[in-house]
Amino acid sequence: MSYTECPICDPEAAVRPAGDKIEASCERCGQYTIVGTAISYANQITHATEEGGNPRLGPKGSRKRANASSWLRENPKERIHGGNFEDLASVTTPSVLERSEKLMRWLGKSSDEIGAWHSIQEDVWLARAWCKNRPEMTALIELLNEQTKVEAHRVKTDLQVKLTARGWQYLEELYKQKPESQIGFVAMWFDPKMRPLFDKAIKPAIEQAGYEAIRIDDVEHVEDVNDEILSQIRRSRFIVADYTGNRGGVYFESGFARGLGLPVFWTCMDEEDHKRQLHFDTNHFNFIFWKSHEDLKERLRQRIEAVIGRGSNIRA
Secondary structure, three states, rough: EEEEEEOOOOOEEEEEEEEOOEEEEEEEEEEEEEEEHHHHHHHHOOOOOOOOOOOOOOOOOOOOHHHHHHHHHHOEEEEEOOOOOHHHHHHOOOOOOHHHHHHHHHHHHOOOOOOOOOHHHHHHHHOOOOOOOHHHHHHHHHHHHHHOEEEEEEEEEEEEEEEEEHHHHHHHHHHHHHOOOOOOEEOOOOOHHHHHHHHHHHHHHHHHOOOOEEHHHHHOOOOOOHHHHHHHHHHEEEEEEEOOOOHHHHHHHHHHHHHHHOOOOEEEEOHHHHHHHOOOOOOOOOEEEEEOOOHHHHHHHHHHHHHHHOOOOOOO
């Protein structure tokens, strides 16, 4: 085993070259494999994707590298290649609430006993809380400390933290309210001509990523349809919102999902009429503009896996 810099986050990592790939075991990113052109992409440090160019992670210490590192830590033994590197470089930063919940969950899983203290100096804690650096981690800990969910103190230069009684109670409620759902809710235009979009692109993309695709008109229920929509979104891990046709219901459902803190995957047909209709409140999001069902199926699957990881609902 040789030692060199991790091509994603840059700290020293155990690296095992194997042909055109690198098998890395990084304290921050965890275990992953990076192959072919993705290695050169990772080593380029320009700030953004150039027009017609290759995806970039930015310079050392950038937010993009921190996000990529955190995603890899949550998706161990991932294989990064030229085809999915752009998705890795496009992983978005979770909200402060989501990041604090991730840190709380990790503290809970790492606590062998109530009252156990933890040091946050290890790089793995930065990745688990999706923090760019230690000052940001310290600020997140201080926020949770002010909310009395954790107790923190310093031992020389080492900041240590433990869950409080209120923190444990918060975790219990969190697990009750947000089970690890395997559902991907689909918001889209229900015109019959759009059914092939669901059957041939959106549904198989969600299923190939390891989740169950739910469309409200496929759900048997006796409730008011609007109540059922909200109920299904609350049960979901994410939603796919296709804005082709500019339907008001899609805006409502994706907005409700964002209010719950759920990831939203934005899609729309790559035609000028549909793109022009997008409301200015949404047209700045990272849309997948699709040209064909096959195009959307592959890109949506890659985006789901890059942002939240593979689900466990794998079909034979």
